Amino acid sequence: MQNDAPDASSINVRPRGFDEIDCWVFDLDNTLYPVTKRLLEHIDRHMGSFVAKFLGVDSDEAHRIQKQYFREYGLTLRGLMIHHDLDPAQYYDEMTPMDLDEVDPNPALAQSIASLPGRKVIYTNASANHAALVLERLGMKGLFEVIYDIEAANWVPKPAIESYRLLCKQHDIDPIRAVMIDDIAGNLEPADQLGMMTVWMKTAAEWARDTKAEAHIHHLTGDLKSWVDDVAYDLANDRSRA
Numbered sequence: 001m002q003n004d005a006p007d008a009s010s011i012n013v014r015p016r017g018f019d020e021i022d023c024w025v026f027d028l029d030n031t032l033y034p035v036t037k038r039l040l041e042h043i044d045r046h047m048g049s050f051v052a053k054f055l056g057v058d059s060d061e062a063h064r065i066q067k068q069y070f071r072e073y074g075l076t077l078r079g080l081m082i083h084h085d086l087d088p089a090q091y092y093d094e095m096t097p098m099d100l101d102e103v104d105p106n107p108a109l110a111q112s113i114a115s116l117p118g119r120k121v122i123y124t125n126a127s128a129n130h131a132a133l134v135l136e137r138l139g140m141k142g143l144f145e146v147i148y149d150i151e152a153a154n155w156v157p158k159p160a161i162e163s164y165r166l167l168c169k170q171h172d173i174d175p176i177r178a179v180m181i182d183d184i185a186g187n188l189e190p191a192d193q194l195g196m197m198t199v200w201m202k203t204a205a206e207w208a209r210d211t212k213a214e215a216h217i218h219h220l221t222g223d224l225k226s227w228v229d230d231v232a233y234d235l236a237n238d239r240s241r242a
Contacts, residue, residue, distance in 0.1 A: 018231050019238050021197065022118040023173050026144070027182040028131050029124065031201045031224065032109070033138055039102040047076055050095060055084065075125050075150065075157040088155055092127055100137045107139040109225045114143055115232040121146040123167060123180070125157040146171050158182075161190035168194065181224070185217060192216035199227070 029035055044066075052062035069079025080086035113120060120143060124131050128149040135141055152170065153163040168175055175194040181201055182188050188198040192215075199219040213220050221227035 018179070018197070018235060020177055021179050023121060023178040024113070024116055024118060025121045025123050025167075025173075025178055025180040025191075025196070026113075027124060027180075027184070027187065027201070028122050028134060029126060030183040030203055031181060032140070033103050033106065033134070034203065036102050039099065042099055042102075046095060050091065051076065051080070053094075054080065054086065054090075073157065074159060077150070078155065078157055081155060088151070092129075098130065098133075100133060103134055103137045105137060105139045106225075109228070110138065110140045110143055112225050112228040112232065113140070115236075116228060117235060119146075119173075120144045121148060121167075121171065121173070123148045123158070123182075125150050127151065158184070158187040159190050161193060164190045164194055185213070189216045192218070 026032060047066055048059060048062050051057070051066050052059055055062065055065065057065070065079075066076050069076045069083075073079045073082070077086070077088060077091055080091070081088060122131055122135070122144045124147070126149060128147045128151065131147045131149060132141075135144065135147075148167050148171070150157060153166060156163045158164075164175075167173065168178075175191070175196045178191075179197045179199060180188060180191040181199040182191075183201045183203050185200050185202075188200060192198050197218050198216060199221065200213060200217045201224055202220060202222050219227070
């Protein structure tokens with residue numbers, strides 16, 4: 001069972017004003033592909049097992065701590081680092097790779113993203129290794145110039161604005177000329193503060209159900225490929241008229 005997106009026709013906003021954009025910053029999980037219920041359970045189970053083993057607690061307490069740190073810091077790993085001196089290298093050594101059978105290849109979306117003029121960047125709270133495996137599975141290997149992961153962000157996850165600033169500094173991104181696309185609306189607020197254009201990829205995921213589009217959300221879609229195709233079409237027409 002997948003986290004099916006809401007009917008795109010009811011929420012998709014046709015984009016305008018992208019002619020000055022030269023960098024497209026994409027979130028990964030649940031943005032470029034849907035995180036299924038089975039996949040969420042897999043991730044939750046493995047994270048819970050790690051927390052229980054690392055802290056020496058039972059599964060119920062591990063689950064409570066896991067969710068508390070995720071809510072407080074945007075990443076359970078970050079809470080373990082702050083409160084329990086976890087070396088993130090240990091975490092990645094012990095955590096098993098995700099079951100990619102739940103990720104369907106999407107060459108059509110890859111082709112659409114490739115048609116956007118400018119640089120393409122992945123910004124994820126996960127690891128670069130996870131991102132590379134997922135992108136290869138999706139048929140997007142080599143499509144993105146940069147994978148900016150949690151290690152590159154000095155282990156400070158979204159939505160901490162210092163990580164967004166570091167992304168721009170490390171990769172010479174002018175936020176005024178950048179777009180960020182993410183499935184978590186709150187992750188777009190710092191991008192807006194820096195001057196980026198923002199796109200909320202709204203899904204039926206639990207964390208999006210009670211979220212409303214606020215001022216820091218500039219564009220909204222439930223169908224990423226259609227949205228990208230609209231942008232690329234408009235930009236191609238603008239160039240042909242120039």
